[in-house]
Amino acid sequence: MQILNFLKPNRDNIKNYSIIGSFLVLVSFIDVISNAFFKINITSFLPGSLTNLFPLILGFIGLNMMRIDYSGNKNLDLLNKNINTNNFNALLTLLILFSIIKALPQSLSWMILDATISGDSKDACTGTGACWTYIKVWFRRFMYGMYPNEFHWRINTAFILVIALGFVGYFMKENLKKYLALYYVIIYPIIAYLVIYYLISGGSFGLQWVETGAWGGLSLTFIVSFFCLIFCFPLGMIFALGRRSNLPVIKYISICYIEFWRGVPLITVLFMSSVMFPMFLPEDFFMDKLVRVIIAITLFEAAYCAEVIRGGLQSLPRGQYDAAKSLGMGYWKMHIFVILPQALKLVIPGIANTFLALVKDTPLIFVVGLAELAGMLALAKTNPKWLGFAMEGYIFASIVFWIICYAMSKYSYNLEAKYKTER
C-alpha cells in the first residue's frame, strides 16, 4: 500500500484530489450499474478478467485520493470518518455495494418484474419469474391450516379477543395496578385458554367441534408461541430463583431440571410428548396432542429462560441484597420489590433472544403431525398439482417469520429504553 502514498492528498491540493477522486468513484459505479442493469460493458476494450476488476480498482484509487483527516468539507469528512477510514474498509465498502448492485437486477426480475400473481391455478404461471399465484391460492391454508374455510372467523375473533385482553393492563385503574403481575401470569393465560378453547375448538354454544389436528398454518404458530411464551417465563423465573436457593433440595431439583432440559434436543422432547407420554397415562385419561406439545415446549424453553434470568440475578451487586435484608424484607419481598425488577430489566435482551428462538422452533412440531406455517409449506410443496414452487413458499415463510421476529425484537428494544435506569 506504500506505493499508493503518492496519491495522498494534503490540505492544499485537496480540492483537486477530491474532484478527481469522486470522478473515479463515479465512473466505477456507472460501470457496474450499466453492466448489471443494461448489459452494456463500457470497459470491453480491456482483457477478460480485468474488465470485472476495473471498477473495483478505479473506485479504490478514487477513495484513496479523497482520504484526508480534516478536509473542512463536511460531507467528505463524514465519508472519510465512517466508510473510508482505511484501504481495507474502502475496499470492503466497494465490494459490498458492487455485489448488491450486481445481484439486484436478477432478484428484482425474479421476484417482481417477471413474476405472476394473477390466475388461480398452476397454468397461470408461465413466466420465468416467481409464481406468487401459488401463495395466493394457498394463502388461507398457510394462515389457517386445514381448519374449515367457513369457520375462519372463529380464529380471527379469538385472536382479536386475546390481543384486546392483553392490552387491559394499559387501561387498568391506578389502584388495581398492583394486581397487574397476577393478571398477566395467572388470569390472562386462563382467559386466553378458555377463549381459544371455546371459539377455535368449539363443541359448545352451537359451534361445531374442530379437532386440533385440523388446526394449522400461521394461526397455529401464534397459538403455540403465545402459550409457550407466557408460561415459560414465570416457570423460568421460579427455576432461576430455585437454582440460587440456599435450600439444597430446591437447589438440586432446579439444577437437575435445567440441565436435563438443556441437554436434550427439542425434537426428541416433542417425540416423547406425543409417542411416549400417553403410554404412562391411565387409559381413560386423554390429553390433546397440541396441549402436550405446548407443555413440552414450555418445559424445554423454561430451562433456557431460567439460565438467562439467573445471569441477571447474578449481575446485581451484593449490596442490593444487603440493603433489602437490612430493611427487614424477607426472601419474597426482597425478590419481588428489589431484586427481580432490576434483574429482569437487565435480561430483556437475553429473554428476547430466547423468545425469538422459541418462535422459530415452533416449525419443529411438524414431527408430531401438527402443521404450522412451515409445516403447511412442506405439505403444499408435495401437492401433485403444485409441484415445483418450494422456493416461493420458503421465501414467503421467511418474510412472515422475519416480520414476526423483527416486531418482537423492536418491542424488546422499546422495553429496554422504557425501563432504563441510571446506576
Added chain:
Amino acid sequence: MSDPIIKIQNMNKWFGDFQVLKNINLEVEANKKIVVCGPSGSGKSTLIRCINRLEEHQEGDIIVDGSELSEKTKDIEKIRAEVGMVFQQFNLFPHLSILDNCTLAPIWVKKMPKKEAQELALDQLKKVQIDDQANKFPGQLSGGQQQRCAIARALCMQPKIMLFDEPTSALDPEMIKEVLDAMVNLAKGGMTMIVVTHEMGFAKEVADEVIFMDEGMIIEKAETKQFFANPKSDRTKLFLSQIL
C-alpha cells in the same frame, strides 16, 4: 444502668479457615453512640454486619434487643426491621425514586398505609435536607445526597439501633461534611448508634465510647476522651499517631 440493647459474648467468626473475629465481647446500652475504628481488614465491618445477621457468626451469642441471633431465629426480619443500616456504597435501589426508596420497606414490611409512609419519608428526607429531591432517581443525585437518602431510608423504619458501615469512605471530601452533619443531628436526637468510621473528628464530637480493633480483636475500648488523650495499648497509640 439499663439493660444493654446489644450484647455480644465470646463471639467468634471464620471465613473458611480464616478467623475474622476473635472472642468479641461488647455491650451497648440504649442511646449510646459507639465508634469503631481500626485498620482495614481488622473485622470492623464484619462485626457490625453480624449485629443484623448479614453475616453469620459461628460461636458465641449475639443478643439484640432481647432476641438472640442464631440459625434458629425464625423472625430475623423482625430484628432487622429494628436495626437500621447505612452502607459504604449507599446501596439505594436504583429502579425506585428517592421517595419510593424510603417508603418501600415501611409499606411492605411494617404494613404502613401508603399515605402515612410518604409523610414519614418526606419528614425524614427533610431532616437530611433532600426533601426537594424526593421524586428524582438515585442515579441523578450526588454521592453525598445518596448517602443522606440512605440514612433517611433506614430511619423510615423507625429503628431502635442504627449501624453505619464506613458511611463516608466512598465520598468526596466536600460531601463528607453534609453526611456527618446528618449523623450528628441524628446522634443528638438520642439514637443508639454504632459507627465504623475513620472520621476521628466525628468520634470526638459525638461518641460516648470508642473501640479500636485490629486483627479481629477488640484491642481497646474506652470512653472517648480517655481514648484520645490516654490510649493504653501501643497498637492504639501507633494507629492514632498515624491518623491524627
